[in-house]
Structures are given as structure tokens and as C-alpha cells.
Amino acid sequence: MLTIQYRDWIRDVPDFPKPGILFRDITPLLGNGSVYQQAIAELAERVRAWGADVIAGPEARGYVVGAPLAATLGLGFVPVRKPGKLPYTTVSVTYDLEYGQDRLEIHSDAIQKGQRVVVADDLLATGGTMSATIELVRKLGGEVVGAAFFIELKALEGRSRLGDIPIHTLVQYES
Ligand SMILES: O=P(O)(O)OC[C@H]1O[C@H](OP(=O)(O)OP(=O)(O)O)[C@H](O)[C@@H]1O
Numbered sequence: 244m245l246t247i248q249y250r251d252w253i254r255d256v257p258d259f260p261k262p263g264i265l266f267r268d269i270t271p272l273l274g275n276g277s278v279y280q281q282a283i284a285e286l287a288e289r290v291r292a293w294g295a296d297v298i299a300g301p302e303a304r305g306y307v308v309g310a311p312l313a314a315t316l317g318l319g320f321v322p323v324r325k326p327g328k329l330p331y332t333t334v335s336v337t338y339d340l341e342y343g344q345d346r347l348e349i350h351s352d353a354i355q356k357g358q359r360v361v362v363a364d365d366l367l368a369t370g371g372t373m374s375a376t377i378e379l380v381r382k383l384g385g386e387v388v389g390a391a392f393f394i395e396l397k398a399l400e401g402r403s404r405l406g407d408i409p410i411h412t413l414v415q416y417e418s
């Protein structure tokens with residue numbers, strides 16, 4: 244594999260979606276087939292050792308990491324969605340964001356008791372989205388065995404909200 248500096252494929256957008264937020268935009272990375280492919284392959288190789296049965300990820304950017312990760316590993320993918328989007332019976336939780344508050348839902352039959360679940364998203368900031376995703380998985384009886392991200396914003400200390408769950412990230416920013 245070529246060494247790719249993933250950071251070169253992430254664009255910084257100041258003051259989006261609110262003044263004071265430095266948005267880490269992954270669309271340049273997603274837009275380049277070989278960079279995207281390698282990012283998923285690298286993350287998949289690290290995640291493989293966790294021996295997951297299924298991958299779960301939150302809407303929307305969690306899908307562009309979680310779904311290809313699941314397909315690469317030959318696993319199913321469970322979508323975690325914003326309210327009112329899932330058609331079957333759901334379980335839900337409310338959570339805080341770096342820039343607001345929201346609610347997430349999962350299908351009540353999406354995970355079987357005792358299944359080993361890896362949770363995936365594009366970015367770990369405050370950890371609010373991922374801790375809500377983890378709470379949903381646990382409500383269904385799943386065991387969260389790891390969390391995978393393209394990006395970690397270390398200053399926001401999202402790791403501390405994930406307890407002792409092992410974490411893999413491709414790119415870490417200090418702030
Ligand atoms: O660690 P946190 O502070 O929770 O922030 C990280 C979350 O924020 C973003 O999603 P967003 O809610 O902006 O939704 P989107 O994926 O639909 O853009 C990002 O994709 C993560 O899911």
C-alpha cells in the first residue's frame with residue numbers, strides 16, 4: 244500500500260455550520276476513489292481483530308465509513324438514524340452535539356442479544372453521537388467491541404465518553 248497522508252484530503256472550513264466551528268470536511272477524501280478505498284481498507288484491517296458480527300453507524304456521515312467497512316469485512320451494516328426515518332419499530336435516545344442536540348433511533352430487531360458490534364463514524368468530536376449510538380446498541384443487548392473513525396478531534400475529549408471501548412482512528416487533530 245502507498246502511504247497516503249489522509250490529512251491532505253480533509254478540507255478545513257472555518258465557521259461552519261456556526262461561527263467558531265472549524266469543520267473538517269471529508270468530501271475531498273470521499274471524492275478520490277483510491278484514497279477512499281485505502282482509508283476503508285486500512286481501517287478494516289485494524290477493525291478485523293475485534294471479531295465483530297456486525298457494524299453499526301449513525302446517519303449520515305457514519306454511513307460512508309460504516310457501510311463500506313462492513314462490506315469489506317463481509318459483515319452486515321446497521322443504520323442508526325435521525326427521528327422518523329426508520330420504517331419498523333424503533334428504540335431511541337437523545338444526545339448532545341458540538342453544535343446542538345438531536346435524537347437517534349435504531350430498529351428494535353437490528354441487533355441480536357450478545358452480538359459483537361463495532362460502531363463507526365467519520366469523526367469523533369465530543370463523543371455525543373457515538374455514545375448515543377453505543378447506548379442504542381446496548382439497549383438491544385449488543386456488546387460494543389470497538390469504535391472506528393476516520394478523524395478524531397482530540398481537544399473535544401470524545402474518547403472519555405466512550406469508556407474503555409477500544410478505538411481506531413486514521414487522523415488525529417489536536418484541536
Ligand atoms: O462527537 P460528536 O460531537 O457527536 O460529533 C461527531 C458527529 O457530528 C457529525 O455528524 P452530524 O450530527 O453533523 O450529522 P451528519 O453526519 O448528518 O452531517 C459527525 O458525522 C459525527 O456523527
Ligand SMILES: Nc1ncnc2[nH]cnc12
Nearest residue numbers: 265266267268341366368
Ligand atoms: N468540527 C467538526 N467537523 C466536522 N464534523 C463535525 N462534527 C462535529 N464536529 C465536527
